[in-house]
Amino acid sequence: MCLAIPAEVTKLLPDEMAIVSIDGVRKEISVALIENLAVGDYVIIHVGYALTKIDPEEAMRTLELQRELSAEGQGAAS
């Protein structure tokens, strides 16, 4: 039910629909819940709907933070 996946928007269609690609697998989904969507955006898809856009800068920041925390852990006495 809840195992939604990130996917790239490859084409916007009429009637609030779009084509997305997940590792090359194409799927037609509804984008009725998203505003200002552009080709190239990544969205989280669940039951055939885009729920939200993924913010690339925030994603980078989270990855960097995870690397930092991990490095601190590796440096800690275990």
Added chain:
Amino acid sequence: MKYADEFRDKEIALGLAKAIRAEADPQKLYRFMEFCGGHTHAISRYGLEDMLPKNVRMIHGPGCPVCVLPAGRIDMAIRLAERPDVILCVYGDLMRVPGSQGASLLKAKARGADIRMVYSTIDAIRIAQDNAGREVVFFAIGFETTTPPTAVMIRLAQKKQLENVTVFCNHVLTPPAMQNILESPDIRNIGRIEIDGFVGPAHVSTIIGTAPYEFFAEEFGKPVVIAGFEPLDMMQAILMLVRQVNEDRHEVENQYSRAVNRDGNLRAKEEVSDIFELRDQFEWRGLGQVPYSGLKLKRAYAIYDAELRCDMHELRVDDNPACECGAILRGVKKPVDCKLFGTVCTPETPMGSCMVSSEGGCAAHWTYGRFRDHQQRRVS
């Protein structure tokens, strides 16, 4: 960046595990409940519990929509689907959920009921357009994540002037259930478990934002960390919870900032508030009647409400008395504490709802966790 593999790096996960181990006070017990079935699945799938120190325990919560749907609602849907004029559209993972006396939608379909698995509510609209002479009912279940798609479906039905489509609404809300776990009086007979913090749902929070958890964290003095579904997200969230406990804080923190903000998805929230209103109470499997935890269609949309349009009557069914789903959903018992687990109850023949969905605590443990039981038996 594809926003998946990058968050599954083993070396970084090991480092995060070491950080948790270094910061968790060996004199303290840390009991964190992951509310959401997606997190339960991720914890089991990636073996995260094996990476945590013994005193940091994950308790699997009731956040699996299939698991908390009471058997009576399944019976109601089966009864509806057996009517020759009805086509029942359902999400696939509902098909095998047990109703009363071993009934399921799958068996009803085998007996000839017109039940169709749909991927999306858009499919249900198309089926209604293609079957003008039949009554198309969408079996709507799920938390805040699946409610907006149901709202969009009703808006589309209105726009396309479809008169043969209705919704059997079973949508439920996350915050009341979290509250119920901590304070409900009717759970005393099952017992209660102490919880030191919550991993907040990922995709529910993309819709509702982080704000609804603020009251909860304040009122109950429990830390909440909203986390993504990837293993590194989970490990980072657990580290953030350990830090909050150590520093005696109870705040709402957002680990999943790439997809969640404070206010959530305003458009989705508007769609939902236009069409739905709160029920006074709704039954959850394992939690009983939870006040203001379910949604129904507003009176203005009564023509799309299957319960009214199809004259459906409420059915109440007691769960199999040997099934421990209720206690497992609330984290009081573990799957292996249930005598049905792994004998008569497996993912192929589920007796209780926790075994039906891959997000259920029992199914996750059956698929990914049983080797641990053998190890523990060998040790003890």
